[in-house]
Amino acid sequence: MVNVGILGATGMVGQRFIQLLEDHPKFEITALTASQRSAGKKYQDAVTWHMDTPIPEAVQDTVVVDTDPSQVKDVEIVFSALPAENAAIVEPKFAEAGMKVASNASAMRMEPDVPLVIPEVNPEHLDLIEIQQKNRGWDGFIVTNPNCSTIALVLTLKPIYDQFDINRVYVSTMQAVSGAGYNGVPSMAMIDNLVPFIGGEEEKMESETLHLLGDFDGENVEPATFGVSTSCHRVPVVDGHTEAVFMEMDEEFNLEDVKKSLQTFQALPQKLNLYSAPEHPVIVREEENRPQPRMDRMRGKGMAVTVGRLRQDPTFPQSLKYVLLGHNTVRGAAGASILNAELIAEIM
Ligand SMILES: NC(=O)C1=CN([C@@H]2O[C@H](COP(=O)(O)OP(=O)(O)OC[C@H]3O[C@@H](n4cnc5c(N)ncnc54)[C@H](OP(=O)(O)O)[C@@H]3O)[C@@H](O)[C@H]2O)C=CC1
Numbered sequence: 001m002v003n004v005g006i007l008g009a010t011g012m013v014g015q016r017f018i019q020l021l022e023d024h025p026k027f028e029i030t031a032l033t034a035s036q037r038s039a040g041k042k043y044q045d046a047v048t049w050h051m052d053t054p055i056p057e058a059v060q061d062t063v064v065v066d067t068d069p070s071q072v073k074d075v076e077i078v079f080s081a082l083p084a085e086n087a088a089i090v091e092p093k094f095a096e097a098g099m100k101v102a103s104n105a106s107a108m109r110m111e112p113d114v115p116l117v118i119p120e121v122n123p124e125h126l127d128l129i130e131i132q133q134k135n136r137g138w139d140g141f142i143v144t145n146p147n148c149s150t151i152a153l154v155l156t157l158k159p160i161y162d163q164f165d166i167n168r169v170y171v172s173t174m175q176a177v178s179g180a181g182y183n184g185v186p187s188m189a190m191i192d193n194l195v196p197f198i199g200g201e202e203e204k205m206e207s208e209t210l211h212l213l214g215d216f217d218g219e220n221v222e223p224a225t226f227g228v229s230t231s232c233h234r235v236p237v238v239d240g241h242t243e244a245v246f247m248e249m250d251e252e253f254n255l256e257d258v259k260k261s262l263q264t265f266q267a268l269p270q271k272l273n274l275y276s277a278p279e280h281p282v283i284v285r286e287e288e289n290r291p292q293p294r295m296d297r298m299r300g301k302g303m304a305v306t307v308g309r310l311r312q313d314p315t316f317p318q319s320l321k322y323v324l325l326g327h328n329t330v331r332g333a334a335g336a337s338i339l340n341a342e343l344i345a346e347i348m
């Protein structure tokens with residue numbers, strides 16, 4: 001077993017890490033960190049637990065420590081679920097101390113020597129690790145996963161991008177409240193309402209999408225060049241981000257070919273049979289009223305993205321439209337970091 005720690009273990013994403021790692025065949029949680037508010041307390045006393053399974057027995061009495069590498073002993077991998085502003089300061093310290101940091105925070109994602117990876121999409125970007133260690137003189141390293149809305153979008157774009165020429169993509173999101181953390185959006189703002197703005201989200205979706213689908217030449221990532229424009233909205237759903245995607249292709253195409261590319265999409269994590277990899281990363285539904293968050297967010301144990309309403313505008317044969325749904329704290333956050341770590345453990 002590999003000893004792992006969770007940074008920000010008491011938060012929404014930290015709890016999801018604990019839940020997903022409960023029966024993991026390779027990773028064993030041996031350290032939990034949080035802010036000074038929680039440090040020194042047993043985990044079960046420090047946390048306000050929001051998951052739908054009980055706090056795993058193995059961590060109930062674990063004493064939470066400060067988020068400081070000197071407090072985290074004999075750990076090989078740390079999963080970071082810290083707020084971005086803390087992650088920016090703290091994650092480099094853990095890498096410097098020799099630990100492998102699988103980060104879910106946005107702080108380091110666009111650093112040129114930090115891999116931003118979805119294992120099914122761009123595993124080759126992990127070669128940046130060697131460059132990062134050389135540049136920074138670290139024994140450890142930082143690997144990041146994208147923003148929750150970006151991951152779900154890019155898992156559906158990848159099989160299409162590999163076979164067709166995309167000119168432009170427009171996306172309108174309907175994002176769950178858990179994406180903002182437990183105290184993120186007041187109930188008064190969400191009941192009988194929606195909020196048509198999520199700070200920084202559109203910029204992240206647009207830049208991360210092109211970066212993930214970019215070419216790695218052995219030293220740098222050259223971003224993909226099609227147009228991406230997004231509009232992000234918070235809706236009264238607990239878990240699961242829904243996105244309406246509108247695409248313009250370079251030329252006419254056959255809708256059945258696109259459907260097949262999505263349905264048959266499998267990549268390195270499936271070949272390697274990684275523990276958290278869903279058999280099919282993208283599931284296509286034919287019903288006109290799917291996907292829906294309550295019914296579809298746990299497909300592939302929360303690691304698959306469901307696509308529905310695949311269609312073309314009759315008057316515009318280069319157009320493709322669909323609706324997708326991904327679980328924002330599983331595939332969009334903790335599950336994504338865990339899959340990155342599983343891939344790294346397997347190939348490095
Ligand atoms: N929720 C989601 O769907 C997604 C979230 N993310 C990202 O994941 C990260 C965590 O998000 P989320 O779990 O929602 O956030 P929460 O606010 O729920 O949790 C934050 C965690 O960080 C700890 N923390 C806060 N301040 C400090 C500090 N100064 N030093 C050390 N630890 C600190 C908190 O500890 P304490 O309890 O002691 O305060 C808590 O454990 C963020 O970067 C977020 O942007 C990414 C994708 C999706």
Ligand SMILES: N[C@@H](CC(=O)OP(=O)(O)O)C(=O)O
Pocket residue numbers: 084104105106146147148175176178179180198201204328
């Ligand atoms: N902003 C996302 C969640 C999030 O924290 O994203 P990021 O990991 O890019 O900071 C949401 O609100 O649903």
